[in-house]
Amino acid sequence: xxxxxxxxxxxxxxxxxxxxxxxxxxxxxxxxxxxxxxxxxxxxxxxxxxxxxxxxxxxxxxxxxxxxxxxxxxxxxxxxxxxxxxxxxxxxxxxxxxxxxxxxxxxxxxxxxxxxxxxxxxxxxxxxxxxxxxxxxxxxxxxxxxxxxxxxxxxxxxxxxxxxxxxxxxxxxxxxxxxxxxxxxxxxxxxxxxxxxxxxxxxxxxxxxxxxxxxxxxxxxxxxxxxxxxxxx
Amino acid sequence: xxxxxxxxxxxxxxxxxxxxxxxxxxxxxxxxxxxxxxxxxxxxxxxxxxxxxxxxxxxxxxxxxxxxxxxxxxxxxxxxxxxxxxxxxxxxxxxxxxxxxxxxxxxxxxxxxxxxxxxxxxxxxxxxxxxxxxxxxxxxxxxxxxxxxxxxxxxxxxxxxxxxxxxxxxxxxxxxxxxxxxxxxxxxxxxxxxxxxxxxxxxxxxxxxxxxxxxxxxxxxxxxxxxxxxxxxxxxxxxxxxxxxxxxxxxxxxxxxxxxxxxxxxxxxxxxxxxxxxxxxxxxxxxxxxxxxxxxxxxxxxxxxxxxxxxxxxxxxxxxxxxxxxxxxxxxxxxxxxxxx
Numbered sequence: 001x002x003x004x005x006x007x008x009x010x011x012x013x014x015x016x017x018x019x020x021x022x023x024x025x026x027x028x029x030x031x032x033x034x035x036x037x038x039x040x041x042x043x044x045x046x047x048x049x050x051x052x053x054x055x056x057x058x059x060x061x062x063x064x065x066x067x068x069x070x071x072x073x074x075x076x077x078x079x080x081x082x083x084x085x086x087x088x089x090x091x092x093x094x095x096x097x098x099x100x101x102x103x104x105x106x107x108x109x110x111x112x113x114x115x116x117x118x119x120x121x122x123x124x125x126x127x128x129x130x131x132x133x134x135x136x137x138x139x140x141x142x143x144x145x146x147x148x149x150x151x152x153x154x155x156x157x158x159x160x161x162x163x164x165x166x167x168x169x170x171x172x173x174x175x176x177x178x179x180x181x182x183x184x185x186x187x188x189x190x191x192x193x194x195x196x197x198x199x200x201x202x203x204x205x206x207x208x209x210x211x212x213x214x215x216x217x218x219x220x221x222x223x224x225x226x227x228x229x230x231x232x233x
Numbered sequence: 234x235x236x237x238x239x240x241x242x243x244x245x246x247x248x249x250x251x252x253x254x255x256x257x258x259x260x261x262x263x264x265x266x267x268x269x270x271x272x273x274x275x276x277x278x279x280x281x282x283x284x285x286x287x288x289x290x291x292x293x294x295x296x297x298x299x300x301x302x303x304x305x306x307x308x309x310x311x312x313x314x315x316x317x318x319x320x321x322x323x324x325x326x327x328x329x330x331x332x333x334x335x336x337x338x339x340x341x342x343x344x345x346x347x348x349x350x351x352x353x354x355x356x357x358x359x360x361x362x363x364x365x366x367x368x369x370x371x372x373x374x375x376x377x378x379x380x381x382x383x384x385x386x387x388x389x390x391x392x393x394x395x396x397x398x399x400x401x402x403x404x405x406x407x408x409x410x411x412x413x414x415x416x417x418x419x420x421x422x423x424x425x426x427x428x429x430x431x432x433x434x435x436x437x438x439x440x441x442x443x444x445x446x447x448x449x450x451x452x453x454x455x456x457x458x459x460x461x462x463x464x465x466x467x468x469x470x471x472x473x474x475x476x477x478x479x480x481x482x483x484x485x486x487x488x489x490x491x492x493x494x495x496x497x498x499x500x501x502x503x504x505x506x507x508x509x510x511x512x513x514x515x516x517x518x519x520x521x522x523x524x525x526x527x528x529x530x531x532x533x534x535x536x537x538x539x540x541x542x543x544x545x546x547x548x549x550x551x552x553x554x555x556x557x558x559x560x561x562x563x564x565x566x567x568x569x570x571x572x573x574x
Contacts, residue, residue, distance in 0.1 A: 019545060036519075078435050107526075120297065121306075132323075132325065134321055134323055134325040135326070135327060137287060138319070138322075138325035140287060140314075141285055141287060141314060141318065141337075142314065142315065142318065142338065142339040142342050142386075142390075143310075143311035143312060143314035143315045143318040143339075143342055143343070144311070144342045145311065145342075148341075148342055152338070153327065154326075154340070155327040155330065156327065156330070157329050160328060164334060230329070232328055232329055232370040232371075232372060233327045233372050
């Protein structure tokens with residue numbers, strides 16, 4: 001009885017998605033999740049560092065330094081304004097140098113991180129600017145070192161904004177992985193483009209899109225939940 | 234305890250030079266509650282930030298407990314700051330930390346061990362009366378409770394000096410009084426020197442031993458609170474004193490008084506100390522052929538005794554009024570004939 005139902009279900013799914021190779025689909029999903037997760041982690045780290053540097057070197061701040069501030073700002077603006085698809089192409093020699101190949105999920109990582117980190121750095125900067133100046137002054141008046149101010153004031157006090165920022169960035173990264181897929185990085189974008197679009201199998205594209213939607217919804221839900229939990233204001 | 238010499242601070246804003254603190258020299262004694270009063274823009278915020286090195290002076294020096302605070306840098310400044318703590322108008326608590334974590338913060342900075350931190354925090358919570366709120370976040374506290382956390386945090390490293398930057402200006406009058414009582418209690422129990430800046434005369438009157446009046450970066454008047462109250466010299470001081478006596482800006486304005494009392498004289502009597510309790514008006518009416526009616530009155534408690542003003546309308550023959558005035562002067566009550574000009 002059970003077997004029969006399950007067989008019927010399977011055949012029903014096969015009927016509406018006749019061209020979907022499920023093994024291939026799960027593999028592509030795994031690749032997308034892999035690229036998104038890894039690039040989000042590294043984007044968070046680099047973006048946080050660059051954002052802190054932008055904040056601290058701004059005029060009247062703890063490490064006020066016109067030159068470093070200008071250079072960091074210029075770096076962020078340049079990499080933020082290059083369209084992602086072009087950035088991937090520009091980074092081909094760099095990627096070859098690191099991974100020895102420009103194919104596969106790992107090869108997409110440099111472009112994903114370099115494309116997203118400056119974007120996240122701007123969000124970090126906005127989050128840090130929202131912190132009440134008085135709290136930083138209070139920490140200074142207690143004799144806090146700059147490192148203490150960074151770890152115990154700046155980062156904890158901007159946590160909700162840092163988290164909602166990385167959520168938005170991570171969702172954008174899902175989109176970027178799809179684009180990277182087109183030039184051979186694998187993942188759902190690759191599958192949708194190569195097997196769905198080029199071979200005219202719209203059901204493959206549809207399933208890939210639905211899975212991407214679920215990934216995006218999940219990331220957004222996770223980010224919102226954590227952000228709300230750490231916000232004690 | 235605190236010695237300030239020819240302190241000066243200039244800022245350049247849009248190519249214009251602004252002198253925020255101008256040649257301030259003063260000494261504050263150990264265990265004293267010293268108030269600096271001034272209107273906004275008088276330079277008092279900059280002044281108090283020069284005391285703990287949040288601002289560095291353009292010239293002049295600050296010594297606290299024998300240490301030269303001005304021109305100190307790096308690790309030595311950070312160490313020294315642990316003994317000169319500050320409370321703020323907007324409390325400046327970390328919202329991401331609970332009450333006890335906020336109080337523990339300066340102890341973490343000073344490298345106090347976890348067990349000792351816990352004990353010290355519990356004592357401080359008791360000292361400021363926040364038992365039961367240890368695990369609350371600042372957003373769950375009232376303004377007065379937040380300032381209590383601020384005070385506990387400031388006391389954590391057992392400082393020699395407590396600086397108050399408009400510490401009660403964001404609080405309602407009742408809470409202000411409770412916080413001021415707490416500051417007096419701390420001053421008396423722990424012997425901490427307190428320096429307060431404020432624009433509220435009420436704060437000065439209630440807890441300060443001495444007061445300095447600041448205007449345009451300069452200290453224009455300084456002395457014991459009661460002396461300054463009784464005998465304000467500068468117009469800015471008179472304006473502050475009138476905040477309390479209410480002669481100028483509460484209830485009947487002088488013009489209205491003159492309209493209502495066309496004959497006789499309006500006399501402002503200033504009482505200090507015990508004389509507020511003596512039956513001066515009774516004696517006046519008994520001894521002289523005058524009628525006296527109270528038009529306006531006000532009494533304030535200061536740390537050194539009560540202080541009051543009374544506006545009395547005296548009517549009668551010219552000579553009798555004259556003699557009555559002489560009587561008032563002879564008993565050491567400050568009497569001033571108010572005129573319409």
